[in-house]
Amino acid sequence: MNRSAWGGVGFTLPALLWILLFFIGPVLLMVAASLHPLTAAGVPSPQWGLGAYRAFFSQPAYVQALIDSVVTTIVVTVLSTVISYPFAWSIACVVPARWQRLALIMAILPFWTSYVVRSYAWLLAISPVGLVNKALLALHLIHRPLMLAYNPHATELGFVHFFLMLNTLTIYASLKQINPRYELAARDLGASSWRAFFGITLPLSMPGVATGAFLTIVLTIGDYVTPQILGGFRQLLLPQLIMMQIQRQLDLASASAMSLILTAIVALAYLGLQRWLRLSRL
Amino acid sequence: MARLGFTPRRFYGIGASGFALLLGLATPAAAQGTLNVLTWCDHEDPTLLQPFETANDVKVNFKDIGSTADALAILGQSKPGDWDAIVMDETDTGRLEGMGLLAPLNKADYPFATIPSQLQDPSLTSVNGSLYSVPEKFGYNTLAYNKANVDPAAMQDINAPWQPQYKSRVAVYDYYVPEIQYAALALGLNPETISDADLPKIKAKLEALKANAAMVGDVTSTQQALTTGAVDILVGGGEWVTAGIAKDQPNLDFTIPKQGGIRWQQGLAVFANSNRKPMAVKFIQYILSPEGQARLATSACYWGMPASTAAALTPDQKEILRWKDQPDYLKASYTYLKMTPEMDKKLQALWAQVMQGK
Numbered sequence: 244m245n246r247s248a249w250g251g252v253g254f255t256l257p258a259l260l261w262i263l264l265f266f267i268g269p270v271l272l273m274v275a276a277s278l279h280p281l282t283a284a285g286v287p288s289p290q291w292g293l294g295a296y297r298a299f300f301s302q303p304a305y306v307q308a309l310i311d312s313v314v315t316t317i318v319v320t321v322l323s324t325v326i327s328y329p330f331a332w333s334i335a336c337v338v339p340a341r342w343q344r345l346a347l348i349m350a351i352l353p354f355w356t357s358y359v360v361r362s363y364a365w366l367l368a369i370s371p372v373g374l375v376n377k378a379l380l381a382l383h384l385i386h387r388p389l390m391l392a393y394n395p396h397a398t399e400l401g402f403v404h405f406f407l408m409l410n411t412l413t414i415y416a417s418l419k420q421i422n423p424r425y426e427l428a429a430r431d432l433g434a435s436s437w438r439a440f441f442g443i444t445l446p447l448s449m450p451g452v453a454t455g456a457f458l459t460i461v462l463t464i465g466d467y468v469t470p471q472i473l474g475g476f477r478q479l480l481l482p483q484l485i486m487m488q489i490q491r492q493l494d495l496a497s498a499s500a501m502s503l504i505l506t507a508i509v510a511l512a513y514l515g516l517q518r519w520l521r522l523s524r525l
Numbered sequence: 526m527a528r529l530g531f532t533p534r535r536f537y538g539i540g541a542s543g544f545a546l547l548l549g550l551a552t553p554a555a556a557q558g559t560l561n562v563l564t565w566c567d568h569e570d571p572t573l574l575q576p577f578e579t580a581n582d583v584k585v586n587f588k589d590i591g592s593t594a595d596a597l598a599i600l601g602q603s604k605p606g607d608w609d610a611i612v613m614d615e616t617d618t619g620r621l622e623g624m625g626l627l628a629p630l631n632k633a634d635y636p637f638a639t640i641p642s643q644l645q646d647p648s649l650t651s652v653n654g655s656l657y658s659v660p661e662k663f664g665y666n667t668l669a670y671n672k673a674n675v676d677p678a679a680m681q682d683i684n685a686p687w688q689p690q691y692k693s694r695v696a697v698y699d700y701y702v703p704e705i706q707y708a709a710l711a712l713g714l715n716p717e718t719i720s721d722a723d724l725p726k727i728k729a730k731l732e733a734l735k736a737n738a739a740m741v742g743d744v745t746s747t748q749q750a751l752t753t754g755a756v757d758i759l760v761g762g763g764e765w766v767t768a769g770i771a772k773d774q775p776n777l778d779f780t781i782p783k784q785g786g787i788r789w790q791q792g793l794a795v796f797a798n799s800n801r802k803p804m805a806v807k808f809i810q811y812i813l814s815p816e817g818q819a820r821l822a823t824s825a826c827y828w829g830m831p832a833s834t835a836a837a838l839t840p841d842q843k844e845i846l847r848w849k850d851q852p853d854y855l856k857a858s859y860t861y862l863k864m865t866p867e868m869d870k871k872l873q874a875l876w877a878q879v880m881q882g883k
Contacts, residue, residue, distance in 0.1 A: 285620065285866030298870075304877040311881075363749070370755045371693070371739065390693060392755075393740035475740030476699060479880040487701075487873055492866055493594035 270506070277499035285492060295500035305484060305501075312481040313508065315395065316464045319402040320456050326403070327410035328452065332444075334411070335418035347415065351408045358405055362472040365401050366392055393475025401469045406462070410455035417451020418444070453519030460512045464505055481505060559584045560804050563596045563611040565791065567662070567824035568812075577811045583804060593617040600626070609799040610808055615649040615792040616861045618658040628795045629655040634806055636813055639833040643855045644790060648863060658792035661812050662821055664829040665779065665858060666703035667786030669751060669762025673776040683711045683782035686760045687730075687737055695738040696747040698761030701876035702861055703787040707760060708734065710785055716859045724875055731879045734760065741880065751777060764846055768828035771845045779847075781854050788858035790832075822846065 279287040280294030288294070299305050334346045353361060368374045371388035379385045391397060421444060429439040467482040474480070481501055488498040513520070562568070564587045574585045590596045593613050600608065613621065621627050637645060644660040651657060668680050674694070679685050686695045697704060706716035708730040714723055735741065739756050748766050750756045752774055759766060763786075767777040793812060795805040811817045818836035822829055830846055831838070838848070847854070862868075 281866060281870075283865065283867050286624075302874055302877070304874065304881045307881045308877065366746075366749070367753075370750070370753065372754045390739065393742075471743060472746055475742060475746075476697075476735075476880050477740075479877055484877060487877070489598075490592050490594055491702075491873070492869055493597045494870075 270503075273499040273503055276495045277503055278496070280496040281492065281494045287496060295496040298497065299500055299504070304479070308479045308481050308484045309504065311395070311478050312464055312505070315399060315402075315470075315478075315480060316460055318399055319406060319463045320459045322399070322403045323406035323410050323459050324414075324452060324456055327407045327455070328414055330407070331411045331414035331451075332418060335415050347412070350411050353404070354408050359468055359472070361405065362401050362469050365397070365404070365473060369397060369400070392473060393477060395474060395478045397473040397475070398470045398478075398480075401473045402463050402466070405469075406455075406459045409458055409462075410452075413455035413458070414448060414451040417448040417454075421447045449519040453516045457512060457516050457520060461509055464508060558582060559586045560610070560801055560808055561586045561588070561608045562805075562808065563588050563590050563599060563608055565590065565612050566826035567821060567829070568612055569826070570820065570824050573817070573820040573824065576816065577808060580811075581804065581807060585808070593621065605798040606800045608796050609801045610793060610795050610805040612661075612791055612793055613658070614861065615658050615660060615790045616863050618649060618792065618794065619652055619863070621794065622652045622657050626797055627657045628797045628799065628802060629657060630659065630795065630806070630809075632656050634810065635659050636833055636835065639835040641832075641834065641852075641855055643788075643858075644832050646860065649790060649860060650792060658794045659809050659813060660790055660792050660832040661809075661818075662829045662832055663788055663790040664765045665763035665781060665786045665788055665854065666698065666700070666707065666761045667763055667779065667781050667858075669759040669766045669777065669779040671751065671754070671757045671776050672778050674754075674757040677778065677780065680758070680780050681783050683707070683784040683786075685782070686758050687711070687733055689737070691758055692737050693739045694757040695734070696750045696756040696759045697734060697738050697741040698747050698759065699741050699743050700761065701872055703789070704731065704761055705872055705875065706787045706859065706862060710787070710859070713784075716785075716787060717862065719862060721871070724871065728875050728879060731876075732882050735879055735882065765827045765829050768845045769823075769825070781850075781857050783857075785857040785859060786854070788855070788860055790860060791829075 276287070277295050278291045278293070279289070280292055280298070282288045330350065334343055334350065338346050356364075366373070369391035370376070371390065371392070373392070375391060376385070376388040380388065425443050425447070426439045429443050430436070434442060465482055467486060470478070470480045470483060476483075481504070485498045485501045488494040488501070560583050562585055566589055568574070569587055569589065574587075577583075578585055588599060588608075590599065590612075596611055596613065611621075618627070640660055644663060647654075649658070650660060668683075668685065670677070670680050675685075675691070679688075685691065686697075705727055706719070708727045709716040709719050709723060712723075712726055712730055714727075719727070738760075740746070740750060742750065744766075747756075747759050747762070751759045751762065751766065752770065763779045767774070767779050770777065793809045795802055795809070799805055812821060813833055815833070815835045815837040818831035818833045819838045819842070822831040822836055822838060823842055828846065830851060838846070843849075862872075864872075
């Protein structure tokens with residue numbers, strides 16, 4: 244290798260070491276921890292075994308938590324994408340170029356606050372004594388407060404609000420990469436505006452859609468705070484179950500097994516979206 | 526990059542410095558003039574620590590923990606001798622002693638004459654006759670409520686949160702141990718001796734409670750729900766929810782129903798491999814002093830009953846903490862379950878089943 248190639252390796256090595264130390268290493272440690280289930284005495288067993296996985300899959304409430312986590316993630320991902328696409332498209336294709344930067348800033352403004360603060364802000368809006376119920380009561384549209392908070396839909400609302408911004412950014416970036424002449428050419432050849440959109444714009448913007456969807460899946464399925472604040476335990480999601488394993492008995496085997504199950508789901512999502520995940524197009 | 530003088534060697538130099546800095550931050554200070562304590566948030570007020578630090582020319586280097594499991598995780602990443610003392614739920618005394626982590630203490634070093642007999646329960650503080658933990662603060666997981674919206678007399682019945690008139694006006698604290706014990710007590714069972722045979726009945730009782738509740742949540746969420754008026758009753762609440770905000774929210778109160786309540790109790794212990802045991806003992810003595818007890822009881826993080834009856838609280842503070850009711854409350858309350866990890870797993874699974882129920 245020549246000197247510049249060594250220089251390239253030199254600059255890449257920290258990133259590789261970082262991934263080894265802070266991703267691959269911890270994952271391997273988690274795999275090892277998950278294979279030493281807690282004994283009746285409350286200490287990790289010296290023997291290797293799949294007890295933590297068996298315990299998880301033999302407990303229907305735990306499996307239900309996994310299913311609920313997956314369903315919540317799918318609902319949030321679909322809703323965030325469907326709502327954010329037209330929003331991003333209108334900023335990229337309808338809003339005049341000189342206003343696009345301002346429109347984007349407005350779109351991502353809520354990102355500037357912590358998501359914990361945002362979750363509590365939602366609670367102040369939708370709780371039984373929140374702004375929404377107060378307004379509906381004042382307008383005599385309802386006679387008793389609606390239970391808008393403390394349920395799975397409140398959790399989904401908090402997530403969708405957060406990921407709308409993220410998806411808007413990734414889809415907008417993808418749309419701006421598309422040469423507008425492609426669509427003009429399609430229109431010249433007789434395609435309707437709908438056909439041009441579905442035949443040209445949408446397929447070419449899929450890297451942005453897939454990237455946003457993947458980030459939404461990763462961040463939703465592992466989130467503990469939003470369901471904890473907004474969900475009111477009407478539904479127990481897997482991250483909450485993982486916290487239960489850690490907080491009381493420091494049951495690293497069960498917590499690691501559950502975390503690795505979540506990691507496996509994220510890996511499946513990656514494989515499913517891999518076809519469109521082209522970060523270079525963003 | 527090279528034009529900016531940003532070579533791989535310099536790049537690694539910066540990285541190594543940052544890593545060294547991170548390592549330095551991850552371990553407690555080891556200087557002679559420090560005492561390293563694993564604490565709950567109520568021990569972190571400067572008003573509590575400063576008098577001790579000044580009097581003993583020592584810096585209390587504290588690390589916040591939320592549970593004994595957090596402490597075990599930190600200890601697992603520390604060198605022997607890094608930590609000197611710990612604040613813990615006293616039901617964990619036996620567990621930590623069994624792991625060889627705690628040093629035996631001399632009972633004569635502490636003001637046990639001022640600590641009510643219920644708090645001195647050897648099953649919480651001692652193992653095989655040796656003292657390992659000194660009670661310092663306690664309180665209750667019973668009923669906290671808004672007396673402007675519910676009748677305080679009705680809250681004297683432990684079954685009040687199940688009543689239809691409070692539908693969707695109830696919050697449930699999400700720590701499964703005291704909640705399961707509260708449900709057991711409501712069923713007429715002894716909450717200190719729950720067995721496998723009791724679990725189906727307790728599950729059904731908790732499912733009924735959840736059906737009547739607006740929410741189940743952690744400390745912050747349930748306290749927020751009670752203070753904003755989203756709910757009127759908090760099951761599992763107590764003075765730790767209402768006392769600290771009594772001046773701003775005078776309508777919030779707590780009680781122990783006539784059937785009884787569940788009592789939490791925290792204690793201080795010294796680590797077996799501490800290199801500063803005499804200073805750790807002095808720290809416990811300070812916390813158990815009248816001034817230390819008053820400051821700890823009225824901590825900004827949460828209020829609770831001081832373990833020592835000699836605590837130098839003001840009359841107002843005593844009123845808020847229901848000082849004169851304590852002898853009766855202590856008689857009517859049950860400690861957290863002292864259980865095996867296996868039983869704990871069963872209770873966790875039961876709680877998860879209740880939470881997943883539609």
